[in-house]
Amino acid sequence: MNLRTLATALVLTATSSVAVAAPSTGIARDRGSILAMQGEYIVDFAFDETVLLQPGYERHPAMRSGGNEVVIVVQDTPERIVLQHILVDGKSGHVTKHWRQDWTYEAPTRFEFTADQTWQVRPIPAALNRGAWTQCVYEVSDAPRYCGTGKWTYDNGVATWTSDVSWRPLPRREYTKRSDYNAISAVNRHTLTPGGWTHEQFNTKVLRKPDGTQVELAREFGFNDYQKTTEVDFAPAYKYWAATKDYWARVRTRWDRFLAQPPGLHLKTKIDGMAMIIPLFEQAGELEKGKPVADAKIDEVFAKWVEPAGNEPVATK
DSSP: OOHHHHHHHHHHHHHGGGSSOOOSSHHHHHHHHHHTTOEEEEEEEEEEEEEEOSTTOOOOOOEEEEEEEEEEEEEEETTEEEEEEEEEOTTTOOEEEEEEEEEEETOSEEEEEEETTEEEEEEOOHHHHTTOEEEEEEOTTSOEEEEEEEOEEOGGGOOEEEOOOEEEOOOTTTTTTOOSOOEEEEEEEEEEETTEEEEEEEEEEEEEOTTSOEEEEEEEEEEEEEEEOSSSOOHHHHHHHHHHHHHHHHHHHHHHHHHSSTTEEEEOSOTTOHHHHHHHHHHHHHHHTTOOOOHHHHHHHHHHHEEEOOSOOOOOO
């Protein structure tokens, strides 16, 4: 099977569940909206600091970047959908496993970023959770990032999901440059558009102190625009995922042991997470070469760098 045939087969497999017209009401309509985010895109990323909240704070430069990204359905069950993002360099064809988003209908719990390198599993209040979807977002290594809970709405024919306010760690675009804050308080909004979909982020950059107090430095607006494309060859991404998807499923199982129920987890890595990212990506690379990776090798990485969450202080909102 050549790469183009493989790519076509994977797309048809992923889209088969939404080949029929999306139902007009209820959870089925929500599922159709989530599944509509799969596909091949040119993506623009934009972040702008807007409201400055502390004396002497100077607005940091706006950030602009972009890429070619395919979104693949990893799991599709009536109340849970998992979408994996994979980047492809248009010139070299180099593939990078990117972020992942999991959607769960009326999830009983979610993980929350409560302290440096710590995510605690907490119950979701019934009033917030009724009829709502919880989206959890994961790092390239499938380590946790953040969760948010909210309902899909369809006012004026526009499909939009908006989260509640939740915490997340510094984004990868800033933690190598900034030390004046250590957490983001965020609301996330996903909207389906005629050309694809968008992800808006309403962020507040916060310094959380050991005594439980916090200082809000600035607000930021993030806008990620996913525009469908037929002009990029995503065959390398499909080939990579076909070779490594079973391996990453094994990795997700190990994260789930910590994140499926309290107390959660603490990472012993530095904030960049490279101590786990490098060995896990190297193991996935072995699979690409057709070499087996024993479960014990994955377990070694987790045993060294992941432990149950302790009694770290819970952040206030």
